[in-house]
Amino acid sequence: MESNQATTPIQSEIPTESKKSFPKKLTLIILGGVLLFVTGFFVIKSLLSRNSTITTANEIVWWGLWEDETVLKTVITDYELKNPGIKIKYVKQSKEDYRERLTNALAKGTGPDIFRIHNTWVPMFKSELDKVPASIYSASEFSTTFYPVATSDLTAGANLVGIPLEYDGLSLYINEEIFEKAGKNVPNTWNELRQTARELTIKDENGTITQAGVAIGRTENVDHWPEILGLMMLQNGVDLTKPTSKLAEDALDFYTIFSQSDGVWDATLPSSTVAFAGGKLAMYFGPSWRSFEIRLQNPNLKFRTVSVPQLPKTEANEPDVTYASYWAEGVWARSKNKTEAWKFLRFLSESDNLQKLYNDTSKTRMFGEPYPRQYMESLLKDHPIIGSTISGAKTAQTWFLQSKTWDGPTGINSQINKYFEDAINLVNSGKESKIALEPVAQGVIQVLSQYGIKVQ
CATH class of the missing domain: 3.40.190.10 (Periplasmic binding protein-like II)
Structure with missing residues (x-):
């Protein structure tokens, strides 16, 4: 600042005692020492912070x-x-x-x-x-x-x-008020679920769905469609590394029938989680953590979960198949x-x-x-x-068809999902499931090979 600046003194004619100058050699030694200390400090700091995740040895x-x-x-x-x-x-x-x-x-x-x-x-x-x-x-x-x-x-x-x-893992959410009002029982099989969904779907005079029976059949607004499709295929005995069998075709056709033929869900509806939380959806598939969102969106909604539907048993002791x-x-x-x-x-x-x-x-x-x-x-x-x-955990199976893992566009879930998503969309547009699944089989082999998984 200006007030701290020194003015140049007027030289007096009276001789003054000259000040002793600081030895140049000692100055250089001190400056060198300071420079060495500062350099060493930053080198040590850099080494210690190279792995910023671990701060101490223990x-x-x-x-x-x-x-x-x-x-x-x-x-x-x-x-x-x-x-x-x-x-x-x-x-x-x-x-x-x-x-x-x-x-x-x-x-x-x-x-x-x-x-x-x-x-x-x-x-x-x-x-x-x-x-x-x-x-x-x-x-x-x-x-x-x-x-x-x-x-x-x-x-x-x-x-x-x-x-x-x-x-x-995947569970079936039930809107208890809708079920109680209609006097319906919880479905145990997929055929029972399909019938119940049709009976619980309500449409207005223009054919617009005002109350959906179940959120299945689409990809754009069914939040956990990968797990639902994966569950259907595993229950049907599909080898998901080779999804071109008649069993895979049947599972894909059954998934899309809810939207294509039954009309219990369509592309005009909001996401399945939002629809269920809003009380406009009778049945919804999702993991347990989705209940936090549902409760937050609608604290007054009366709901619970039940085990996912099963295919009819060929043997009495045949275990259920759930999806983890x-x-x-x-x-x-x-x-x-x-x-x-x-x-x-x-x-x-x-x-x-x-x-x-x-x-x-x-x-x-x-x-x-x-x-x-x-x-x-x-x-x-x-x-x-x-x-x-928890009740279905002992017999759970799983595969790479998974939503909401946030694995990024190159992740194994995202890449696998995309191939099956395309197949569902093709069937919904009128293509045969056999044709829709052909590129899926090729894509699955390609994705799995990226991560060292060989398809036999």
Whole structure:
């Protein structure tokens, strides 16, 4: 500032004592030392921050998706108290572009120690997933502890590569008021569902649907059409890696008949979730977590879920087939903390801690994550929303036909979905299912080969 500027003194004729100058050599030494210190500081800082995900040697970084840190605080604190010197850093990730961000972080060497993956993502991450140590879960203990579908989904080669902390799958949502008013029973088979849907569909004088029976038949406004179609095909015995059989054609035709012929759902309607929440849809397919959205949109809606319909049984002891869609935790193969990371996941997956997580989560929403352990089924089997999900978990199957996994345009779910979406749209436009499925078979082989899956 101007007030701090020194004026040039007028030289006096009276000689003054000259000031001693600072030795130039010493000045250079000090400046060099300062420069060396500053340079060293930034070099060390750069090295320490190269892996920004891990801040200390004993800190385990965990990338999650759905739960807030406050919900996990109790179990994390419990573990840290029992394991002095270990710190757990939970980082809640946005679901948007999650798969791509995780892939990029791992490729750059800055990935988390623990990360969440969808049950169908193992082929995409198998090179980055550490195998579950036998000291954490042996193969036999894992298979008797968790549902069979988890053993199948979370295996790469001969190794287990993940631990589930929850389970979810497709259920049939019922608008109880619509059913009570019409005096209808809940359908148990697909034929019963089809008949009930026709009887519960209401149209005005112009033929516009004012109350839809069930949301099936389309792709643009049926939120979980991939899982519904996948369920139908698996129940019908289709090998989804070769979807060109008569069984696949029949399943595709049956899916589209609800819109094409029965007229219980059409393209003019809003998304199936919105329609059900608005009380304008009698039956809706979705996982348990959709109930949070439905309750938020319509707190007064009276609804529950039931098991998904089945095909008629050829034998009395023939098991039901349900459809799984859940998330699990994996450990990064290159993590320096993977031994402790696995110990933490074993701790989290114990029944007592799963119950703590469920109870703490239930304080912030309708219910917590459904338990992944088989013998905990009895604790939730009577729940009005997740009871049906848990009841069908032991006989669940699954495949890459999955919606809302946010795996990005190059992800295995998105690519597989697109081929089957095109097939549904072709049938709805009048093409034969056999013709519609031909490019699907070729596309499936191409997509699976990208992730090292060979079709026999």
